[in-house]
Amino acid sequence: MSAAEVMAAVAVQGLVAAGMLEALIRLWRVEVPQQALQLRRLALILPLLVSAAAWFPAALGLPLPAPILFDVHRWLHLILPGGARLGAVAAAVAVVSAALFTFQELLPALVRRPWTGRGARAYREGELAALDAALAAVAPAFGGRVPPVWIAADGGPMACVAGPWRPRLLISRRLVALLAPGELRAALAHEAAHTLRDDLRTGWAWFGLRAIQCFSPAALLEFRWTLRDQERACDRLAAARTGDPASLASALRKVHAVTAPSLPAGAVGRLVVRAGTAWEERVAGHRLDDLLRDELPAPLPWWRWRLAAAASAVIAVLVLVR
């Protein structure tokens, strides 16, 4: 098999896995973000594992005994009306979708005032009373697992955790000034939740899987949805530990409103900024809706069995796609 054929097989398997797992999320009514996240991550890893399991024995002259139900090779060589090869068209679609996904993901960061963390330094207790109070309230709720705080004097209102191996909680002075005490506490709790869940360290591994599958539109979409699930899981964890989801929602709204970009003069620039803002507002809207639900759904029972059954079903189908 050529590299193009392996990539096409992984892309088709990604599509099949994503379709099956999204169907399971809906049929089982998976509403807890952490459980949806685990199912979606199967869609990221299984196509690679199954392809590798099929490719290595084939390279050694020991092809898998399973029959081929969907022959990707036949599709790649299909000649479309007009003489174009379907493989070439699929490659073009993959390139365009990868570019669109990357563009859409970078757009919010580009249209808003970038906060680079320049001039950030280790925070010294006693500098900002509001921040001291918020940290003092959050640390016990997370068993003291709040990363070292760094403070930045310039840039927009922002809080984030950076550094996969030695995480630091980066906060801007403008954020501390903008948020009410309860909101600041909720924002810090959300970031502490990322540390508690070890999202940064594992996030790099999942990002690596996404990068390997940058030619697979289904993998790009599933990765994006896992990030959304991750944020929702942190929101819920923060809300559960602080007992104040309304303050976190209020903090999100404030930061979103303050960092809204101004429209540039050019027509293209306006269009890009409007598109980026609309996309971000849609994502933020879903997040707030989820956060402010009256009744949080309970995790589904027998979750390990469900995960195992889902993985088995997806693998059983993926081995038929080569």
Add this chain to the structure above:
Amino acid sequence: MRRRGRMWGVAVVAGVPVLVAAGAVLLLRLVAGVPDLLQPCPGRGAGRWTNLGRAEADLGVRVWVPAYLPAGAAWPPRGIQCVRATPLTIRVVVELQGAPGAGLELTQVVGAGRVPFETSTPAGPTEASPVAVDGGGLLRVERGADGRTWRQVVWTREGRRLSLRAPLETEEILRIARSVTPARGRREGP
């Protein structure tokens, strides 16, 4: 009651993935047949030709054609078509003058596998009868939807399974069948 609930839970946990997998397999099976509908022979050029040399170059095999054709048959063939990739099945259609829309169809199957025509005498009452073409063949007569009487000869030569079908008399169609040969051998004809 509790046991019933547990049974239902197990059914949901195990049954839903099985259903989803079955649905995916069914969908893949349906979609997998699309290339055959769009282009039966992927990787073998356009799949349809009017030029024998081009067809042979794309298909990678010699295309057999009748060395004899009756008066009124138009040469070169109206079309050469790859019907199926496995086994490689090629159909050559020659226009017959005076029979608009009706052509002489020579189908040839290279290699082992299912063929798109009947190769043995069916059990029970039949109009099929054995004929002498390359040591053994079968002639079938049928009334076409166009009202004409069509005849089909089915035989095997050098491992290649062949079928010739045309609205012609028995002697004429047998003569054409006996003359079928690799394209370069074609000499006689209109």
